[in-house]
Amino acid sequence: xxxxxDNAATTPLAPEVLEAMMPYLKGHQGNPSSIHADGRQxxxxxEKARRTIAQCLGASIGExxxxxxxxxxxxxxLKCSIRDLGVKRIVSSxxxxxxxxxxxxxxxxxxxxxxxxxPVDSAGRISLSDLEQALKSSKEKxxxxxxxxxxxxxxxxxxxxIARICKENGALFHSDTVQAIGHFPIDLSKxxxxxxxxxxxxxxxxxxxxxxxxxxxxxxxxxxDGGAQERNMRGGTENIYGIVGMAEALDLAxxxxxxxxxxxVDLRSYFKEQLQHNFKSLLFNGCQENYLHKxxxxxxxxxxxxxxLLMLLDMDGVSASGGSACSxxxxxxxxxxxxxxxxPEYKTVRFSFSHNNTREEVDxxxxxxxxxxx
Numbered sequence: 303x304x305x306x307x308d309n310a311a312t313t314p315l316a317p318e319v320l321e322a323m324m325p326y327l328k329g330h331q332g333n334p335s336s337i338h339a340d341g342r343q344x345x346x347x348x349e350k351a352r353r354t355i356a357q358c359l360g361a362s363i364g365e366x367x368x369x370x371x372x373x374x375x376x377x378x379x380l381k382c383s384i385r386d387l388g389v390k391r392i393v394s395s396x397x398x399x400x401x402x403x404x405x406x407x408x409x410x411x412x413x414x415x416x417x418x419x420x421p422v423d424s425a426g427r428i429s430l431s432d433l434e435q436a437l438k439s440s441k442e443k444x445x446x447x448x449x450x451x452x453x454x455x456x457x458x459x460x461x462x463x464i465a466r467i468c469k470e471n472g473a474l475f476h477s478d479t480v481q482a483i484g485h486f487p488i489d490l491s492k493x494x495x496x497x498x499x500x501x502x503x504x505x506x507x508x509x510x511x512x513x514x515x516x517x518x519x520x521x522x523x524x525x526x527d528g529g530a531q532e533r534n535m536r537g538g539t540e541n542i543y544g545i546v547g548m549a550e551a552l553d554l555a556x557x558x559x560x561x562x563x564x565x566x567v568d569l570r571s572y573f574k575e576q577l578q579h580n581f582k583s584l585l586f587n588g589c590q591e592n593y594l595h596k597x598x599x600x601x602x603x604x605x606x607x608x609x610x611l612l613m614l615l616d617m618d619g620v621s622a623s624g625g626s627a628c629s630x631x632x633x634x635x636x637x638x639x640x641x642x643x644x645x646p647e648y649k650t651v652r653f654s655f656s657h658n659n660t661r662e663e664v665d666x667x668x669x670x671x672x673x674x675x676x
Contacts, residue, residue, distance in 0.1 A: 310654035351549030360491035375499035375514035455588030456597030484555030507551030511544030601648035
């Protein structure tokens, strides 16, 4: 029996989600752009999904656009803000996901846009006063791009305060909310944000589908040219079963959020206690008071097997990771750990949980770690 503790990378598809998707995998073959009955049937399913996602986020249905996932959505927000909204300057942080950092690298190469990175402390937090100062220091039109929850160490940025600071200083605000959607309540009718992004596979939906919220005040042109799909915002035939599954998954996640959170917080706390009880000199990365509850980043001190810890866990039936799962399956030095100045001699493992995990699984993982590191 394998134990899956890599839910920050992707989550298992919920049975209810698969059930909702099946009619669009086995039948309902119409192209939603077709005008006949089969097309109208699938078009109706897409618009129902859009309405569900909008309601979960306190958004208008006209502000939700379907994409292939969080990476495309963040690329769209960042690049279109420069092309269409007159942004000349982007303020971000060194601990963002690569879908933001690599996009900013390309923007810097290809445009005259100024890119600035706010420093982070040892827990991966920016200073809000630094953000305010950065926004007041220039009159150039600025976009702030800061994630809600860090995917590697679980540190949270203060989403609502950042939104207020941006609004007060006339800056646009893009937030990579991929790790937060479905895990924290987000009400975009009360919090002014320019762009937020979501990916279905982070909340027990299918892989390869996501969405971007674009505040109605920000009028941008299509990012993917082609047909008139997504109200002329993204060409290409829609991933119907993926969209339907994503809406079902997010609806379940929002309705069950309190119960799921309670289970995951209990499990994370229990795992951390067992680690502290059984191992010495561990380092826990990220903020431990205000955190993404599904993530626990642990650095193990040097030992004979520390360097091979992830591989040995995998061989012993435990799926965990060293950080982001977006490096083509190759383990690289973590840019997040470098930014927070983590001890390079320690081995960092990210254990990430879902409401499907159990204390019995935690006990088994602890016993396997003891065997490996004894």
